Amino acid sequence: MLIVGGGMAGAMLALLLRHHGSGPVTLVESHPLTxxxxxxxxxxxxxxxxxxxxGTLQVLDMLGLGQALREHxxxxxxxxxSRQSRLGITRMRAEEEGLSQLGxxxxxxxxxxxxxxxxxxxxxxxxxxxxxLTGIRRRVDGYEATLDDGxxxxxxxxxxxxGANSQTREWLxxxxxxxxxxxxxxxxxxxxxxxxxxxxxxxxxxxxxLALLPLPGQRVALVWTGPRAQVDDWMQQDDDTLLTTxxxxxPADAPMLTAMGQRQRYPLVxxxxxxxxxxxxxxxxxxxxxxxPVAGQGFNLTVRDLTLLAEQVGGAQNPGDLTRLNAYVEAxxxxxxxxGQASRWLPELFRVQQPLFAHTRQLxxxxxxxxxxxxxxFARRAMGL
Numbered sequence: 001m002l003i004v005g006g007g008m009a010g011a012m013l014a015l016l017l018r019h020h021g022s023g024p025v026t027l028v029e030s031h032p033l034t035x036x037x038x039x040x041x042x043x044x045x046x047x048x049x050x051x052x053x054x055g056t057l058q059v060l061d062m063l064g065l066g067q068a069l070r071e072h073x074x075x076x077x078x079x080x081x082s083r084q085s086r087l088g089i090t091r092m093r094a095e096e097e098g099l100s101q102l103g104x105x106x107x108x109x110x111x112x113x114x115x116x117x118x119x120x121x122x123x124x125x126x127x128x129x130x131x132x133l134t135g136i137r138r139r140v141d142g143y144e145a146t147l148d149d150g151x152x153x154x155x156x157x158x159x160x161x162x163g164a165n166s167q168t169r170e171w172l173x174x175x176x177x178x179x180x181x182x183x184x185x186x187x188x189x190x191x192x193x194x195x196x197x198x199x200x201x202x203x204x205x206x207x208x209x210l211a212l213l214p215l216p217g218q219r220v221a222l223v224w225t226g227p228r229a230q231v232d233d234w235m236q237q238d239d240d241t242l243l244t245t246x247x248x249x250x251p252a253d254a255p256m257l258t259a260m261g262q263r264q265r266y267p268l269v270x271x272x273x274x275x276x277x278x279x280x281x282x283x284x285x286x287x288x289x290x291x292x293p294v295a296g297q298g299f300n301l302t303v304r305d306l307t308l309l310a311e312q313v314g315g316a317q318n319p320g321d322l323t324r325l326n327a328y329v330e331a332x333x334x335x336x337x338x339x340g341q342a343s344r345w346l347p348e349l350f351r352v353q354q355p356l357f358a359h360t361r362q363l364x365x366x367x368x369x370x371x372x373x374x375x376x377x378f379a380r381r382a383m384g385l
Contacts, residue, residue, distance in 0.1 A: 001319060002026050002145060002153055004168045005161030006033050006129055008050070008108070008299060009285030011115040013161060013306045014125050015063050020314025026126045026153060027119065028145075030162075033129035035116050048187055048264070049221040050111055051076070051200070051213055053103045053300040059307055068114050073106035074214040077198035082251055084205050089251075101198070105213045105221060136171050142280045142320055157319040158281040164271045166287035174275045174283060181268040183208060184231040185223055185293050190246075191259035192218040201251055210249055211293070218255075222246070223293050231265055268292060272340070276329045280320030284309065291340060301339050305332050 001022060003010045006029025014025045027033075052060070052073070060066045079092040079102060094102045119125050132148045142156040160168035169176065190212070196219075201212040207226035215221055224234070224246075234242060239260045246257050271290045276283045284305055291298040312328045313319035 001157045001159065001313075002028065002143070002155035003159045003161055004028050004133055004145075005163060005166075005285065005287070006031075006127065007161065007163070007285070008111060008115065009302050009306065010159075010161040011112070011119050012303060013159065013284060013310065015065075015115065015118055015122070016059075016306055016310035017314050018122055018124060019063055020310045022310075022314045022319075024124045024126065026128060026155070028131050028133060028147070028153075029127070029129040030132045031130055033116060033127055035113075035120050048108045049105050049189070049213060049215060050108055050299050051103060051105050052111075053297075054097075054099055054101065056300045056303045057101075057104060059303055063118065065114050065118055068117075069106060069111065070104065072110040072114075072216065073104040074196075074216050075101040075198050076103040076105065076200045076214060077101055079200050079202065080251060080253075081202045082204070084203060084249060102200075105200070105215055107215070133168065133171075136168070138280070156280065157313060160281065160283045160287045161285045162287060164269070164286040164290050166283065169273060169283050169287050172278055172281050172283070174273055174278065176271045176273045179270045181270065181292070182228055183225050183268045184228050184265045185225045185268060186231055186234050187264045187266065188222045189215065189261040190220050190222050190243075190257045192220060192255040193258050194218065194255035196220055196255060199254070201254055203249065203251055205249055210246075212250065212254060220257075225268060225293065228267075235263060235265060276332075277322065277325035279322045279325075282309065282325050282328070289336060289340060297339050301336065304335060308332060 001017060001024075003014055003025065006027050010027055010029070014027050017025050052069075057066055057069075060069055077094045080089065081091075082089045092102065094100060119127065128147065133145050134148050135146050136158065137144045137146075139154070142154060143158040145153045145155065145158065147153065158168070158172075160166050160172065162168050164176075166176075196212075196214040198214055200214060201210075203210040203212070207230050209223075209225055211221075211223040213221040213223070225231075226234070234245075237245070243257050243260055250257065269290070270292065271286070273283050273288045276288050285302050286298075288305070289301070291301065308331060309328050312324055316324060318324070
């Protein structure tokens, strides 16, 4: 099988396919994928991070990677959800679910390192990087892909995992709906004056959601979304000014934020492939769907997709059979739609200021905190369990 795209989705899928009995897998990536020495253990403030749900951690455990990952991740024991200047807080706790942790947060450099270590350790996975596809051609039993060095690869199943602007998806004749939300996400790592105690904070502000996610040591990962002009202002402020604003916005029981690392911004442009399967080919990861970062569901949704896909095609004699691929797409449709709609509309819901609606919304948060059954169902959906 041929996977185009060697990012987190592509590497994860290669490992899942091998776990489920596939034959040789080739991973093609346009950027170098040489495995470096382990990143330094000293704190770094300029790395993006990924929130891994309990369900994703179970998949990593199944692949034998959970322990290596946890050594460089911070466990999430509690999720704290609130709205600034309004009553109503809900807390989801690991012990209520009978779990040791609700999830974990890991810097992408470590997640990539752990995945690539496993990829390079499997002799049945061939990595072609840096290499780029220059074209594909449909055959009666699969696809023929041509690389920029002139090599031609034949595959019974072509998998497009090359991002939201996937060239492979376009070559397959699959269009994508794109929605520019007019908002950006501000990303940075922050130092604390105390222990975060494994609490992940999701704070809804007038400007947009503010997430503070635990990292190893006394650090958190900031994900703050807002209108593009507002993010322009945040990017121009000096560290002390922006830290003062963040400390005024943070939940009262969160530790003080004391230092800020390098800031980055990412436009919130949602995309959704109009189809995810054609004969002998399937589209996955950001090439299939991108989400608003609220609640950190993007990679976790992709892992659920990849796990089922690998189960369906890993040991199949004809993995590119359209009936099989359509069954996979149909099985994933409800989860993708629910998570996509929730991540899209939840920030909008919390921005509404009409008094009656705002009070009803806050009662919902209070109800989640009072009634464990409601909270448990919400938590298990978010954890992918």
